[in-house]
Amino acid sequence: MIVRLSDDALARALGADALAEAFAGKGHEVHRVSSWGMHWLEPLVDIDGHGFGPATLDDVGAILDGSSDKAIGPIAKHPFIARQQRLTFARAGKTRPTSLEDYEATGGWAGLRRARQIGPAAIVEEVTASGLRGRGGAGFPAGIKWKTVASTPAAQKYIVCNADEGDSGTFADRMVMEGDPYALIEGMAIAGEAVGADQGYIYVRSEYPDSIRKLNEALALCAALIHPFRCEVRVGAGAYVCGEETSLLNSLEGKRGEVRAKPPLPAIEGLFGKPTVVNNVLTLAAVPHILAEGGSAQYGALGIERSKGTMPIQLAGNIRHGGLFETAFGVTLKELIYDIGGGTESGRPVKAVQVGGPLGAYLHPDQFDIKFDYEAYTAADALIGHGGITVFDDTADMGAMARFAMQFCAAESCGKCTPCRIGAVRGVELIDRIRAGGRPADGVELQPVMHNAPKTGRLPEQEIGLLTDLCETMKFGSLCALGGFTPYPVMSALKNWPEDFMPGREGAVQKVLDRNEA
Amino acid sequence: MSTREQRIGEIVAAHAGREGPLMPILHDVQAAFGCVDAESEKLIAQGLNLSRADVHGVVSFYHDFHDHADPRPVVQICRAEACQARGVEALVPGAEKVAGDRVRLETVYCLGLCSAGPSARVGDRLHARLDAAGLARVIEAAR
Numbered sequence: 029m030i031v032r033l034s035d036d037a038l039a040r041a042l043g044a045d046a047l048a049e050a051f052a053g054k055g056h057e058v059h060r061v062s063s064w065g066m067h068w069l070e071p072l073v074d075i076d077g078h079g080f081g082p083a084t085l086d087d088v089g090a091i092l093d094g095s096s097d098k099a100i101g102p103i104a105k106h107p108f109i110a111r112q113q114r115l116t117f118a119r120a121g122k123t124r125p126t127s128l129e130d131y132e133a134t135g136g137w138a139g140l141r142r143a144r145q146i147g148p149a150a151i152v153e154e155v156t157a158s159g160l161r162g163r164g165g166a167g168f169p170a171g172i173k174w175k176t177v178a179s180t181p182a183a184q185k186y187i188v189c190n191a192d193e194g195d196s197g198t199f200a201d202r203m204v205m206e207g208d209p210y211a212l213i214e215g216m217a218i219a220g221e222a223v224g225a226d227q228g229y230i231y232v233r234s235e236y237p238d239s240i241r242k243l244n245e246a247l248a249l250c251a252a253l254i255h256p257f258r259c260e261v262r263v264g265a266g267a268y269v270c271g272e273e274t275s276l277l278n279s280l281e282g283k284r285g286e287v288r289a290k291p292p293l294p295a296i297e298g299l300f301g302k303p304t305v306v307n308n309v310l311t312l313a314a315v316p317h318i319l320a321e322g323g324s325a326q327y328g329a330l331g332i333e334r335s336k337g338t339m340p341i342q343l344a345g346n347i348r349h350g351g352l353f354e355t356a357f358g359v360t361l362k363e364l365i366y367d368i369g370g371g372t373e374s375g376r377p378v379k380a381v382q383v384g385g386p387l388g389a390y391l392h393p394d395q396f397d398i399k400f401d402y403e404a405y406t407a408a409d410a411l412i413g414h415g416g417i418t419v420f421d422d423t424a425d426m427g428a429m430a431r432f433a434m435q436f437c438a439a440e441s442c443g444k445c446t447p448c449r450i451g452a453v454r455g456v457e458l459i460d461r462i463r464a465g466g467r468p469a470d471g472v473e474l475q476p477v478m479h480n481a482p483k484t485g486r487l488p489e490q491e492i493g494l495l496t497d498l499c500e501t502m503k504f505g506s507l508c509a510l511g512g513f514t515p516y517p518v519m520s521a522l523k524n525w526p527e528d529f530m531p532g533r534e535g536a537v538q539k540v541l542d543r544n545e546a
Numbered sequence: 547m548s549t550r551e552q553r554i555g556e557i558v559a560a561h562a563g564r565e566g567p568l569m570p571i572l573h574d575v576q577a578a579f580g581c582v583d584a585e586s587e588k589l590i591a592q593g594l595n596l597s598r599a600d601v602h603g604v605v606s607f608y609h610d611f612h613d614h615a616d617p618r619p620v621v622q623i624c625r626a627e628a629c630q631a632r633g634v635e636a637l638v639p640g641a642e643k644v645a646g647d648r649v650r651l652e653t654v655y656c657l658g659l660c661s662a663g664p665s666a667r668v669g670d671r672l673h674a675r676l677d678a679a680g681l682a683r684v685i686e687a688a689r
Binding site for chain 1: 565566567568569570572573603604607608609610611624626627628629630631632654655656657658659660661662663665667670671672673674675
């Protein structure tokens, strides 16, 4: 009997290796495949398409003789899977990640073959027509970026894959790299074909040891297939800010991961000053499908407004059915959290949801009708980012989460621009003082010569005024999204849950916010 | 020539032909000696024809590189938002007690197991869905 079991980092962290050994020990053939993305069921054992999970070593006997109470029936028909539209994750759960045979058998390399036939201009045209936008967070149209690189003359150009997926609540890049590495590599080779680049780099964060291993293995096996394109894995070193594209380029060059001022755009002066395509893993992994026969039109027909195609949404945090849910744009948070995610894992009411990682806004249940769409989120002072959704139950202290956002920014700031480097530190102090009920006058203020200094200290509502100002400065004055977007979680927490900042005096918070708005 | 000098010379030579060799070199040196100390910085700088300040600037920028070796085993605990939502903060005091002076606990921001936290990493091994007892076992087993 063939037993299929994921060798994704998450399944392995939950004991999939020991399970695989146990099944092999009983004489069965074990295939290590990619993960279906139903994380609450991992490790998920797949026998002839029927699933059993979450499986432990004690379940092995019962699974084999068919008496296991962990049976979930046919996996592909499970509502969590059946409701999805999987394009980027079409192979999830079905193929052995580094098997060239499996990749080829499921339509692999068709996009690259066709790309080589139709030529650079037509490739760029198809990617543009598909409406594909950068999945890293900014949502910039991929076709336009590629066109810029293609039309910039240079002897050397580069394709850089941003696989520095540092946002908490996101793991789709990891699942692509560990589950379908050839799709990413094929996407990069197609990008190379489109813009005239023969060298690619995949910058992977050091927190993803499994991804690094799988990509290296896959690259060694497919080198001849992607030739003359060459590709190499480079490993980050624990700096969150290196997910910002210019900081990533500096890191690749062997420098401090400091952000560069733009312009010049990386598309014109990128890695080593050469024209460079920098795209996220999900963007590049979507490309083989788009370039396959009819793929561009199919992709462009999905989604709403200007958000085309599908988005691999990641359900994380305190959620009962967490995992990867790829669907066309337009789905609401309500559907995602309750219908699909099953509410909180703790069974308590949902208090807040952070969409888009540490720099994303905290959304209140009143806002859960918002549709998954780049523009709709921007209009709501929020962002989709990399598509991660982190659910919090009613035990969460949103004042503490706002403080954490500032603290995280302070810890991870590259230090190049002042609003982020110093603003984040001041932000932590301000939130602490607000939560402590203001502060008394300090020694300097009490000096007789300080005629104009108030002698009464500062009230928490005055500190809120300062925090609001600080957030404005960070938002508009920072060089990159780290300092520029940290105000999103802070201000959304303050607006939606003032009681967690000034218990019993929510009205006072509202008054300050209203005044600042006016 | 000291063994360290020789080893770093080999590492630098192995990467010298690559574009942007510094990060791969620093990773290898960190893996070989458990740190990139001042002496190593000097040797790397010589090998790549950089100033020591250039190398030190890079070493000190990244969380993964340390300026002195710590012989204790390391357990990294994810304390980012998704793991906080799943209750990691409540586990930290207990984990510190179990770790004592024997194990170094490090905070990481995200291991990418956000639907199954709290999670931890020891070497290249990951652990997820940890409760207090599970995390204690991971820490006790760390070598």
